[in-house]
Amino acid sequence: MNNTNKTAAKLAGVVVVMAGLSFAAVPFYDWFCRVTGFGGTTLVATEAPSEILDQTIQIRFDASTEVGMPWEFKPMQRTMTVRIGENALAFYEAYNPTDRVVGGTASYNVTPDAAGGFFSKIACFCFTEQVLQPGERVEMPVSFFVDPEIVKDREGKFVKEITLSYTFYETALPEEQAALKAADDGIVN
Structure with missing residues (x-):
């Protein structure tokens, strides 16, 4: 695997992780607010x-x-x-x-x-x-x-x-x- 492919794979991984975190943010924030009263x-x-x-x-x-x-x-x-x-x-x-x-x-x-x-x-x-x-x-x-x-x-x-x-x-x-x-x-x- 050359450097270009490694970089592309890492960037794709970052995109997948960021998308997952964005979907998890709303329920996590809701849970946090309910637990703390924030x-x-x-x-x-x-x-x-x-x-x-x-x-x-x-x-x-x-x-x-x-x-x-x-x-x-x-x-x-x-x-x-x-x-x-x-x-x-x-x-x-x-x-x-x-x-x-x-x-x-x-x-x-x-x-x-x-x-x-x-x-x-x-x-x-x-x-x-x-x-x-x-x-x-x-x-x-x-x-x-x-x-x-x-x-x-x-x-x-x-x-x-x-x-x-x-x-x-x-x-x-x-x-x-x-x-x-x-x-x-x-x-x-």
Whole structure:
């Protein structure tokens, strides 16, 4: 093998490795954010901590939809004051004003970013796809707490207000729903 072929083989190897790393970057970044709370990504917990502080924190709720998502989506309360460590329950409302079945998935984050690693959800509508029938209106709960460790964190201890924000995106209907819709539309496979 001459030098030109060796160089070409090495460059092809570099291209393959770089392509592989580019595909791995998105899931790795997603995992990193979920584990560390980086970028305002919230954490998931199975239960609230046993320690509840007397100190409170203001939680603001925000809602939006992706361009083209036909749902109306809003928080049922704009703010809530919770004790740090306390399990709290908030509700969002979604409405499908269309004459068709629409599926959606919510992405979420919190601001400021310093709060992401201390804001944990126990249960949330955002964990699964939501499907609304034509004209259907639903209340969707989110159970959460702010970890007491926030008061010991060098940045977190200055956080007095956290905004929990959701954006709903339209998604393809699950197979069962799509089959029902096709049957309703008179489409046979």
